[in-house]
Amino acid sequence: MKLCTIGCGGHSSDVHGPAQQKAASEGGIHLAACCDLNEALAETYRARFGFERAYTDIQTMIDREAPDAICLIVPTSVTCDLAVDVLRQGIPLFLEKPPGLGTAELDRMRAAADAGKVPNQVAFNRRYMPVVVRTHDILETHLPPDAIQQINYEMTRFDRRDADFSTTAIHAIDAVRFLARSPYHEVRITYREMPWMGDGVAAFTLDGTCESGTQVRLNIQPIAGKTSEGACIHAAEHTLRLSLLGADGRQFQGYLEHWRKDRLAERFQATGDLIERNGTYGEFAAFLDAVREGFTPAPGLDDCRQQMALMEALRRRLPRVDFTETRRGSLDQELIVSRLS
Structure with a gap:
């Protein structure tokens, strides 16, 4: 399973990067690429956690890497627009909480996920x-x-x-x-x-x-x-x-x-x-298992209204x-x- 990560800032580096690295060390996923508008952050994240490539443009990364799943760890103010873009492309999505700034944004993401029956999970660790x-x-x-x-x-x-x-x-x-x-x-x-x-x-x-x-x-x-x-x-x-x-x-x-x-x-x-005690690894491993096995991740966007x-x-x-x-x-x-x- 090829994984890409969007967002290489402090929270992603402190919490989600270590969980991704641990999952890769146990086999079953390939850390293909990470992306951040800040090139230095993206490159640092790549080197620290073992991703193969770093990007500054999301769509370029998606087009070149064709990921099987994406982790979205970005500021809440941009979560909705980026999540909708990913979901509309049919890519399973793991996203940081909260899923948007309110119920209107949540419903936009739910509609995009439901349209293509795209697996998704919100990081309520x-x-x-x-x-x-x-x-x-x-x-x-x-x-x-x-x-x-x-x-x-x-x-x-x-x-x-x-x-x-x-x-x-x-x-x-x-x-x-x-x-x-x-x-x-x-x-x-x-x-x-x-x-x-x-x-x-x-x-x-x-x-x-x-x-x-x-x-x-x-x-x-x-x-x-x-x-x-x-x-x-x-x-x-x-x-x-x-x-x-x-x-x-x-x-x-x-x-x-x-x-x-x-x-x-x-x-x-x-x-x-x-990352085991705080649930970060457990939630990420559960998402990967759900995508592999074809069952519904939890909690998904539909669980969060x-x-x-x-x-x-x-x-x-x-x-x-x-x-x-x-x-x-x-x-x-x-x-x-x-x-x-």
């Missing part, structure tokens, strides 16, 4: 972190979705003065939906604006319910005193506590305790190197998102996202 995989397995074994009473998820960062933190918060939104194993029903959002920290800086609290009846709360704090991320899941006779970040707040580690009837039933500690609607709501500072209409077959954004008076 939490789903593939070993600690989240193990948590999901325990839930599947012991607790159907409607047995989960509550999921509390906390994402804190230090000094993240992003004008738009929603594109990071979407990780938490997706992780909760994945662990709930149920679509969101309704979510109410409150905001703590901090203009003295910078334009757009705010903390978010999302309180809602899933279709299963599970109550959820997401606490998003971009400028807290410590970088951390984790969740607590409650059901009758069961509590699962998981930490996604290590003690230093910087390295993804993965630690889980499953308590049952007030006794510790299981303790899980993720091992392996960073609720996450994108909530991300967009955070950006627009909406106080409520009601997904009731989606169950009636409507995807009209004005019916899904509403502003309360």
